Amino acid sequence: xxxxxxxxxxxxxxxxxxxxxxxxxxxxxxxxxxxxxxxxxxxxxxxxxxxxxxxxxxxxxxxxxxxxxxxxxxxxxxxxxxxxxxxxxxxxxxxxxxxxxxxxxxxxxxxxxxxxxxxxxxxxxxxxxxxxxxxxxxxxxxxxxxxxxxxxxxxxxxxxxxxxxxxx
Amino acid sequence: xxxxxxxxxxxxxxxxxxxxxxxxxxxxxxxxxxxxxxxxxxxxxxxxxxxxxxxxxxxxxxxxxxxxxxxxxxxxxxxxxxxxxxxxxxxxxxxxxxxxxxxxxxxxxxxxxxxxxxxxxxxxxxxxxxxxxxxxxxxxxxxxxxxxxxxxxxxxxxxxxxxxxxxxxxxxxxxxxxxxxxxxxxxxxxxxxxxxxxxxxxxxxxxxxxxxxxxxxxxxxxxxxxxxxxxxxxxxxxxxxxxxxxxxxxxxxxxxxxxxxxxxxxxxxxxxxxxxxxxxxxxxxxxxxxxxxxxxxxxxxxxxxxxxxxxxxxxxxxxxxxxxxxxxxxxxxxxxxxxxxxxxxxxxxxxxxxxxxxxxxxxxxxxxxxxxxxxxxxxxxxxxxxxxxxxxxxxxxxxxxxxxxxxxxxxxxxxxxxxxxxxxxxxxxxxxxxxxxxxxxxxxxxxxxxxxxxxxxxxxxxxxxxxxxxxxxxxxxxxxxxxxxxxxxxxxxxxxxxxxxxxxxxxxxxxxxxxxxxxxxxxxxxxxxxxxxxxxxxxxxxxxxxxxxxxxxxxxxxxxxxxxxxxxxxxxxxxxxxxxxxxxxxxxxxxxxxxxxxxxxxxxxxxxxxxxxxxxxxxxxxxxxxxxxxxxxxxxxxxxxxxxxxxxxxxxxxxxxxxxxxxxxxxxxxxxxxxxxxxxxxxxxxxxxxxxxxxxxxxxxxxxxxxxxxxxxxxxxxxxxxxxxxxxxxxxxxxxxxxxxxxxxxxxxxxxxxxxxxxxxxxxxxxxxxxxxxxxxxxxxxxxxxxxxxxxxxxxxxxxxxxxx
Numbered sequence: 001x002x003x004x005x006x007x008x009x010x011x012x013x014x015x016x017x018x019x020x021x022x023x024x025x026x027x028x029x030x031x032x033x034x035x036x037x038x039x040x041x042x043x044x045x046x047x048x049x050x051x052x053x054x055x056x057x058x059x060x061x062x063x064x065x066x067x068x069x070x071x072x073x074x075x076x077x078x079x080x081x082x083x084x085x086x087x088x089x090x091x092x093x094x095x096x097x098x099x100x101x102x103x104x105x106x107x108x109x110x111x112x113x114x115x116x117x118x119x120x121x122x123x124x125x126x127x128x129x130x131x132x133x134x135x136x137x138x139x140x141x142x143x144x145x146x147x148x149x150x151x152x153x154x155x156x157x158x159x160x161x162x163x164x165x166x167x168x
Numbered sequence: 169x170x171x172x173x174x175x176x177x178x179x180x181x182x183x184x185x186x187x188x189x190x191x192x193x194x195x196x197x198x199x200x201x202x203x204x205x206x207x208x209x210x211x212x213x214x215x216x217x218x219x220x221x222x223x224x225x226x227x228x229x230x231x232x233x234x235x236x237x238x239x240x241x242x243x244x245x246x247x248x249x250x251x252x253x254x255x256x257x258x259x260x261x262x263x264x265x266x267x268x269x270x271x272x273x274x275x276x277x278x279x280x281x282x283x284x285x286x287x288x289x290x291x292x293x294x295x296x297x298x299x300x301x302x303x304x305x306x307x308x309x310x311x312x313x314x315x316x317x318x319x320x321x322x323x324x325x326x327x328x329x330x331x332x333x334x335x336x337x338x339x340x341x342x343x344x345x346x347x348x349x350x351x352x353x354x355x356x357x358x359x360x361x362x363x364x365x366x367x368x369x370x371x372x373x374x375x376x377x378x379x380x381x382x383x384x385x386x387x388x389x390x391x392x393x394x395x396x397x398x399x400x401x402x403x404x405x406x407x408x409x410x411x412x413x414x415x416x417x418x419x420x421x422x423x424x425x426x427x428x429x430x431x432x433x434x435x436x437x438x439x440x441x442x443x444x445x446x447x448x449x450x451x452x453x454x455x456x457x458x459x460x461x462x463x464x465x466x467x468x469x470x471x472x473x474x475x476x477x478x479x480x481x482x483x484x485x486x487x488x489x490x491x492x493x494x495x496x497x498x499x500x501x502x503x504x505x506x507x508x509x510x511x512x513x514x515x516x517x518x519x520x521x522x523x524x525x526x527x528x529x530x531x532x533x534x535x536x537x538x539x540x541x542x543x544x545x546x547x548x549x550x551x552x553x554x555x556x557x558x559x560x561x562x563x564x565x566x567x568x569x570x571x572x573x574x575x576x577x578x579x580x581x582x583x584x585x586x587x588x589x590x591x592x593x594x595x596x597x598x599x600x601x602x603x604x605x606x607x608x609x610x611x612x613x614x615x616x617x618x619x620x621x622x623x624x625x626x627x628x629x630x631x632x633x634x635x636x637x638x639x640x641x642x643x644x645x646x647x648x649x650x651x652x653x654x655x656x657x658x659x660x661x662x663x664x665x666x667x668x669x670x671x672x673x674x675x676x677x678x679x680x681x682x683x684x685x686x687x688x689x690x691x692x693x694x695x696x697x698x699x700x701x702x703x704x705x706x707x708x709x710x711x712x713x714x715x716x717x718x719x720x721x722x723x724x725x726x727x728x729x730x731x732x733x734x735x736x737x738x739x740x741x742x743x744x745x746x747x748x749x750x751x752x753x754x755x756x757x758x759x760x761x762x763x764x765x766x767x768x769x770x771x772x773x774x775x776x777x778x779x780x781x782x783x784x785x786x787x788x789x790x791x792x793x794x795x796x797x798x799x800x801x802x803x804x805x806x807x808x809x810x811x812x813x814x815x816x817x818x819x820x821x822x823x824x825x826x827x828x829x830x831x832x833x834x835x836x837x838x839x840x841x842x843x844x845x846x847x848x849x850x851x852x853x854x855x856x857x858x859x860x861x862x863x864x865x866x867x868x869x870x871x872x873x874x875x876x877x878x879x880x881x882x883x884x885x886x887x888x889x890x891x892x893x894x895x896x897x898x899x900x901x902x903x904x905x906x907x908x909x910x911x912x913x914x915x916x917x918x919x920x921x922x923x924x925x926x927x928x929x930x931x932x933x934x935x936x937x938x939x940x941x942x943x944x945x946x947x948x949x950x951x952x953x954x955x956x957x958x959x960x961x962x963x964x965x966x967x968x969x970x971x972x973x
Contacts, residue, residue, distance in 0.1 A: 094188050104430060128904075136896060
């Protein structure tokens with residue numbers, strides 16, 4: 001299998017990485033860069049646990065994406081949401097609304113939320129529920145996650161906070 | 169009870185910040201120096217076969233492979249992944265359980281697809297994968313049995329000589345005459361019935377689907393200690409089981425309980441810890457990490473017990489349920505696992521619900537070639553709910569009685585025999601749950617409105633009630649140990665072995681400690697460590713807040729007792745005249761500490777600052793207990809010596825049962841058979857909610873699992889016993905769009921026995937939305953469905969059969 005040298009920008013930091021061309025972004029993040037805040041849940045794009053934000057807007061399943069495809073792109077994981085110890089409004093909303101139980105889906109859910117709100121800052125409940133499809137939570141019944149997205153949307157709108165993940 | 173500071177407050181989960189920043193460590197994130205990787209090699213081609221030839225030599229030659237292990241290279245001891253053998257006295261276990269150890273680490277008799285046949289240890293996961301493909305295994309196919317009905321036939325292949333007829337369990341004659349649980353003479357009572365309703369139901373094999381796949385690290389260190397990092401729900405039981413399996417004293421096993429990415433019963437007892445530890449034992453000095461793939465969870469870990477459930481109930485025309493006669497024949501799957509637990513409790517929930525004149529429940533379980541059945545949140549209760557609540561609704565139809573009214577008239581009340589006959593219910597607020605739930609959903613109006621519908625979209629509304637338990641006392645061992653160490657600055661560390669599956673048990677345990685000690689939660693640390701902590705049976709049976717909370721409360725009271733004794737000695741005031749208030753031990757005569765009164769107790773005493781009575785700060789007592797000095801000039805000590813530690817080894821005296829009423833409203837498209845659940849109202853008898861938001865979260869989350877069982881979820885196998893639904897695409901759970909509007913109502917009438925009056929909620933959610941949804945569908949279509957999940961196919965077939973369209 002061939003290797004290729006790529007540059008990944010993850011959470012605002014540039015990494016030079018020599019990766020096999022069949023290596024997934026999930027493997028590159030978790031195993032090579034030790035950014036273990038991205039989770040493996042199924043390895044086949046069904047659970048959304050490995051969701052990351054790309055260029056501040058789209059979200060992808062990192063288990064279905066080859067690392068080499070992400071050459072030069074801006075990746076944001078949940079670890080990149082916090083600035084100087086201060087939580088992003090999305091993170092705060094997940095805490096306040098009780099949207100976290102076991103926490104395993106949380107990194108993917110938060111990044112999916114960032115993507116939903118980057119594309120549509122004031123989504124309706126129906127748009128939120130449709131947006132969250134693809135990210136599985138087995139603990140909450142989604143109720144409090146939907147509430148958290150609504151709260152985050154409101155807070156970000158009121159305070160004019162820019163969506164997460166840098167440039168759009 | 170006076171106003172409380174922490175009880176009843178929806179404080180954020182104590183681990184929420186760690187979880188929402190990605191800082192939390194699950195087992196898959198444990199990386200240690202010199203770590204190797206392990207792979208459990210499974211049989212994927214057969215569900216029942218003998219391994220006739222296993223050649224690991226080619227796999228061993230793959231560069232980077234450190235060791236290959238076949239069945240003969242690991243301990244030959246058999247084990248049971250479940251934990252019931254640790255929970256009942258030996259004499260009772262002999263009858264109730266029998267021989268239950270029927271699993272081996274690697275087997276040459278494959279009993280289900282995914283059974284482990286050998287292990288590979290290598291320098292990377294990729295090398296493990298490559299080597300696994302080089303394993304040469306030849307099989308001799310054996311007959312495949314996919315239900316109890318098949319495996320119980322005479323002449324069927326015998327899975328285990330100790331279990332004749334492949335029956336893993338029935339209610340034992342020695343404890344339950346005629347192998348039945350209940351009371352009264354069912355035959356006599358049934359004969360007095362004005363009418364009888366009887367049917368045979370099927371309840372499906374459904375999966376916990378916790379998001380975190382099973383991952384472990386094990387390390388047999390060079391000091392001869394076996395270390396295992398695992399997200400088990402029952403750390404102490406697994407600790408004990410691993411020690412027994414590998415014949416080590418418990419003190420030579422270090423079990424580290426990692427953050428649990430969901431459990432729901434799926435991590436109740438051991439999962440893949442035996443294989444992981446066996447691999448680590450084979451390479452002393454090297455940690456071994458095993459990360460299982462999602463597919464492995466479907467084929468090799470446990471699920472809810474499926475089976476055939478027959479129920480016959482006799483009624484008088486005035487509604488009296490004269491008799492209930494039931495038989496649940498369940499599929500154990502490939503191993504014994506929880507064979508004795510679920511088929512027993514399934515009956516408990518039945519007998520515990522209504523005031524039948526007589527009831528007779530039989531429960532048994534048979535080996536099959538499916539993945540083993542085990543524990544899943546609710547433990548038999550969703551199965552009973554689907555069956556019992558539908559039969560009751562059929563009776564209400566015949567009686568022309570409102571189903572809510574019938575339930576209010578005939579459900580068991582406080583003082584009636586509980587789910588365990590002989591232990592009366594300590595409290596019951598089910599009437600209030602039914603009233604408030606009915607009002608919230610608009611029961612009467614909607615019931616009337618949906619009576620005579622035509623057209624494509626049909627709506628229906630249904631109700632279902634449930635009972636459960638707070639801990640498994642008196643059937644199973646209930647014991648939690650807790651230590652509370654007071655630091656020299658009066659902050660506290662709680663040490664115990666209770667796990668938090670994500671439901672928030674560590675949060676509520678800290679709330680209970682903060683309330684009881686009268687100190688801020690922020691100054692309390694909760695430390696889970698199996699070396700340091702005493703016994704705890706683990707998170708099951710909705711017990712952690714009830715029993716763990718009881719242990720924490722008792723240990724806090726022990727701390728308070730010691731603080732008061734110290735102050736008494738120092739102040740010269742009798743213990744009975746002292747109390748703790750505002751972080752001081754104060755004389756009861758003095759109700760309030762005056763503004764600005766500081767300084768140490770001796771000064772206060774001397775100066776009589778506080779007037780009558782006296783006070784000593786908790787901080788001073790804790791500090792001088794540690795920093796104890798005797799003045800060499802005058803021989804006077806600065807206080808009473810000794811660091812304060814509170815301790816409790818707590819055995820609860822009851823199981824303060826929760827009750828609940830669930831209402832569901834559905835809309836059915838009779839052209840497609842699609843069911844949409846529009847609304848759920850869940851009214852729950854919680855006694856007292858320690859953290860209302862967390863309680864509501866348990867109900868909402870549980871309902872997701874219930875609605876899945878009612879409508880979409882089932883593990884399917886092909887004729888060869890190979891799993892057809894080993895992914896989240898093929899196994900259909902409801903998504904965010906499919907979930908209904910959910911209203912939770914917490915009915916709070918404190919239980920007289922429970923700590924702070926609390927009752928459990930952990931297993932309530934996945935139970936009665938099952939029956940309520942089924943009853944709502946029946947209300948919409950006039951058809952009772954006897955097989956769950958009630959899929960569009962089943963609905964269309966039934967609609968055509970009934971000539972509705």
